Amino acid sequence: MSTSTATQPSIIIDNVHKSFTLHHGHSLKDVVVSWIRGRKTSSTFEALKGIDVTIGEGDSVAILGYNGSGKSTLLKLLSGVMSPDGGRVLTRGRVAGLIEVGAGFHPELSGRENVFLNAAILGMKQHEIEARYDEIVEFAEIGEFIDQEVKHYSSGMFMRLAFSVAIHVDVDILLVDEILSVGDAPFRAKCRAKFDELIAAGKTLVIVSHDMEMVRELCTRGIVIQRGELKFDGPVERAIEVMNQS
Amino acid sequence: MPGRSGGLLDIIRWRYLLKLLVRTGVTTRYRNSVLGWTWSYVRPAAQFLVFWLVMGVFMRLEHGIPSYAVYLFSGIIGINLFSEGFGNATRSIVGNAPLVRKVYLPRQLFAVSAVLVSFVHFLPQLGLLLVVCIVLGWIVNITIWNVLAIVAAVVILMMVAFGLGLFFGAVNVRFRDAENIVELLLMLVTWASPVLYAWTMVRDVFPAWLTTVYLLNPITTAVELLHFAFWVPVTSEGIAQAGYEINPDLGWQTGTALLIGLLTILLGQVVFRRLEGRFAQDL
Numbered sequence: 001m002s003t004s005t006a007t008q009p010s011i012i013i014d015n016v017h018k019s020f021t022l023h024h025g026h027s028l029k030d031v032v033v034s035w036i037r038g039r040k041t042s043s044t045f046e047a048l049k050g051i052d053v054t055i056g057e058g059d060s061v062a063i064l065g066y067n068g069s070g071k072s073t074l075l076k077l078l079s080g081v082m083s084p085d086g087g088r089v090l091t092r093g094r095v096a097g098l099i100e101v102g103a104g105f106h107p108e109l110s111g112r113e114n115v116f117l118n119a120a121i122l123g124m125k126q127h128e129i130e131a132r133y134d135e136i137v138e139f140a141e142i143g144e145f146i147d148q149e150v151k152h153y154s155s156g157m158f159m160r161l162a163f164s165v166a167i168h169v170d171v172d173i174l175l176v177d178e179i180l181s182v183g184d185a186p187f188r189a190k191c192r193a194k195f196d197e198l199i200a201a202g203k204t205l206v207i208v209s210h211d212m213e214m215v216r217e218l219c220t221r222g223i224v225i226q227r228g229e230l231k232f233d234g235p236v237e238r239a240i241e242v243m244n245q246s
Numbered sequence: 247m248p249g250r251s252g253g254l255l256d257i258i259r260w261r262y263l264l265k266l267l268v269r270t271g272v273t274t275r276y277r278n279s280v281l282g283w284t285w286s287y288v289r290p291a292a293q294f295l296v297f298w299l300v301m302g303v304f305m306r307l308e309h310g311i312p313s314y315a316v317y318l319f320s321g322i323i324g325i326n327l328f329s330e331g332f333g334n335a336t337r338s339i340v341g342n343a344p345l346v347r348k349v350y351l352p353r354q355l356f357a358v359s360a361v362l363v364s365f366v367h368f369l370p371q372l373g374l375l376l377v378v379c380i381v382l383g384w385i386v387n388i389t390i391w392n393v394l395a396i397v398a399a400v401v402i403l404m405m406v407a408f409g410l411g412l413f414f415g416a417v418n419v420r421f422r423d424a425e426n427i428v429e430l431l432l433m434l435v436t437w438a439s440p441v442l443y444a445w446t447m448v449r450d451v452f453p454a455w456l457t458t459v460y461l462l463n464p465i466t467t468a469v470e471l472l473h474f475a476f477w478v479p480v481t482s483e484g485i486a487q488a489g490y491e492i493n494p495d496l497g498w499q500t501g502t503a504l505l506i507g508l509l510t511i512l513l514g515q516v517v518f519r520r521l522e523g524r525f526a527q528d529l
Contacts, residue, residue: 079349079350080350081348081349081526082523103345103348106270106274108274108277108278109273109274117267117270120260120262120263120266121345121351122349123351
C-alpha cells in the first residue's frame with residue numbers, strides 16, 4: 001500500500017465532459033406539437049464538467065459525493081459502458097466493475113452455469129474460470145445449492161454468488177459501486193478482507209460509496225465530486241471532512 | 247481506452263462467452279415446457295399444414311407444382327431460419343438491456359448469438375425435411391451441388407439476418423419503431439419469395455426488369471437454392487412436364503446474393519458501431 005502516485009498511472013481522466021440529452025417527447029406527435037409551439041424537444045444535462053484525475057497503479061481511491069453528483073457516470077466512463085463527450089479516459093490493464101452485480105445472471109440457469117456465464121461476461125477465459133471455480137463457490141457459501149436454478153435462491157444467496165464471481169475476476173483495476181451492502185455482517189467482513197487482499201496485491205481500486213467508515217478503512221485517497229466538478233482531491237481523511245462540511 | 251469496440255474481431259476474442267450465450271439461448275428456450283423441443287417440430291409442421299391445405303389443395307397449386315409438399319417445406323424452413331435470426335437479432339440489444347447498461351462487453355455478441363441460436367433451431371426442421379426427402383428417394387439423385395446449395399442458402403440467410411439484425415437492433419435502442427418495421431418485413435418476406443408459388447409465375451406476369459429486381463432479393467435466391475437442393479432431386483422428371491424450369495442464372499445469383507449479404511453486414515457494422523457508444527444511455 002502506498003499513497004504515492006509516483007508509480008506509473010493506471011487511470012488517466014483528462015478533462016472529461018459528459019452530458020446527457022433528455023428527450024421530452026418520443027413520438028412523432030410530441031415532436032410536431034412542440035415544434036409548432038416553438039419548444040425544444042430535448043434539453044441537455046451536464047453530468048461531468050471537465051474532470052481531471054490521475055490514479056497511479058496500486059492506489060485505492062474513493063470517489064465521494066452526493067447523489068446525482070456524477071460519481072456513477074464517472075465509473076461508467078471508466079468501465080467503458082459509456083464514452084465521454086469531451087476529453088479522454090485512459091486505462092491500463094484489465095478493468096472490471098462490481099457495478100450492479102448480478103446483471104448477467106440468468107434465472108433459469110443453475111448456479112454453476114451462471115458462474116461460468118457471468119465470469120465470461122466479465123471477460124474471463126474458460127481456463128481461468130475453471131481454475132477459480134472452486135474458490136468462487138466457496139467464497140459465496142452456496143454449498144449444495146450450486147446446481148439449483150438461480151431463481152430459487154434467496155436474495156442473499158444470489159447477491160453473494162454474483163459478488164463472489166465479480167471479485168474473483170483477474171483484474172488490474174477494480175471499480176466498486178456501492179455494493180458492500182451485500183449480505184450479512186460475516187459476509188461483509190469477508191468481502192472487506194478480500195478487498196484488503198486485492199490492495200495488497202497491488203490492484204488499483206476505485207470505490208464509490210456513502211459508507212464513510214468503509215472508505216476510511218480501504219482507501220488512502222479521496223476525490224470529492226460536486227455537481228460534476230472536482231471539488232477536492234487528496235488524503236481520504238480530508239476528503240471526508242470536505243464531504244461533511246458541504 | 248475503455249469501451250472501444252473492435253467490431254467483428256471482438257467476436258473471436260470473446261468466443262467463449264459467445265459459446266455460453268448460444269448455449270443459454272438454446273437450453274433456456276424450452277425450459278419449463280412439457281413438450282420441450284417437440285415445439286421446434288410442431289410449429290413448422292402446423293405452418294406447413296395450413297399452407298399446404300390452403301395453397302396446395304384449395305387453390306390447386308399442387309397440380310402446377312409436382313411434389314408441392316416438399317417444395318413448400320424446403321422454402322418454409324429457409325424463411326423460418328431467416329425470420330428467427332433477424333427477429334431475435336433485432337431484439338437482442340434491447341432484450342439484454344441490463345447487461346448493456348452496466349457491463350462493457352462487445353454488444354455485437356448478442357446479435358451474433360441470436361443468429362446462431364436460430365441456426366440451432368433450424369436443424370431439427372432440416373432433419374425433418376431430410377427424412378421426408380430420403381423416403382421420397384432424394385439420396386439417389388443428389389450430387390455435390392445439391393449439398394453445396396444447402397450450405398450456400400444457409401450462409402446467405404444467416405448473413406442477411408445478421409446484417410439487418412445489427413442495423414435494426416442498433417436503431418431499436420433509440421426508436422422502438424424498428425421492432426415493428428421488422429415485424430412488417432417478416433410478414434412480407436414469405437410472400438416476396440417463391441415459397442408458396444413458383445418463380446416462373448412471377449416471370450410470366452412481371453416485366454423483365456421487375457423480375458430482375460424480384461430475383462435480386464437474396465432471400466429469394468436462398469429459397470431457390472433450397473428448392474434446387476431438396477425439391478429438384480425428388481421430382482426430377484416431373485419438373486419439365488409442369489412447365490417449370492430452374493432459374494438458369496441461379497449460379498450467378500448465388501454470387502450476387504452472397505455479395506449482398508456481405509454488404510448488408512457491412513452496413514449493419516457501420517450503423518451499429520456508430521450508435522453503439524450511446525446504447526448505455528439511451529436504453
